[in-house]
Amino acid sequence: MAVQTTAGQPVEASSKRVVEQRTRAYLRGSVALQTAAIFFQAATAGLLLSTSYGETLHSVGARVMYGASMLYLLAAVLAWRPGGGSPRPILYATGFLVLASAQVVLGVAHVPAVHVPLGVLIFGLSLAVLVRMPAARLVRRTAGTRDR
Numbered sequence: 001m002a003v004q005t006t007a008g009q010p011v012e013a014s015s016k017r018v019v020e021q022r023t024r025a026y027l028r029g030s031v032a033l034q035t036a037a038i039f040f041q042a043a044t045a046g047l048l049l050s051t052s053y054g055e056t057l058h059s060v061g062a063r064v065m066y067g068a069s070m071l072y073l074l075a076a077v078l079a080w081r082p083g084g085g086s087p088r089p090i091l092y093a094t095g096f097l098v099l100a101s102a103q104v105v106l107g108v109a110h111v112p113a114v115h116v117p118l119g120v121l122i123f124g125l126s127l128a129v130l131v132r133m134p135a136a137r138l139v140r141r142t143a144g145t146r147d148r
Contacts, residue, residue: 023079027089028133030068030075034096035126037065041119062104069093069100092129096122 041061047054073093080087099122106115 020085023075024134027072027075027079028130030072031126031130031133034065034068034072035123035130037061037068038119038123038126041065042123045116045119062107066100066104069097073097096126099125 041058044054044058044061048058073090073096076089076093079085080090099118103115103118103122106118
């Protein structure tokens with residue numbers, strides 16, 4: 001099989017890099033969604049105490065946050081498989097899913113003494129993962145050209 005080169009780089013290597021960057025972008029997006037959902041939960045927790053519709057918003061937000069944690073785990077597995085990279089994001093995502101499960105159980109059981117501090121911990125950890133995660137760089141489609 002002949003390999004075409006563009007500006008000294010094989011096409012296959014270039015397309016592999018694009019796939020890796022896209023999966024990294026999906027992974028970062030799923031962590032951002034999870035972090036936003038957890039922040040929404042903090043806001044609706046305040047509404048829960050002060051309005052009649054706060055319970056509904058907090059309940060819906062809990063489902064979205066749990067779904068975002070599952071999406072993060074799925075994105076971590078999919079990001080790991082193509083490049084054969086580190087399975088560390090899968091461990092982080094699994095940890096978040098376990099913490100989210102405990103959070104849901106504690107919320108349903110009405111144990112705010114543990115539910116609230118655990119929520120703060122989850123938000124802090126999610127934000128830390130998001131900040132430490134490298135941003136995906138844009139790849140130019142034409143190799144060898146320079147920005148003017």
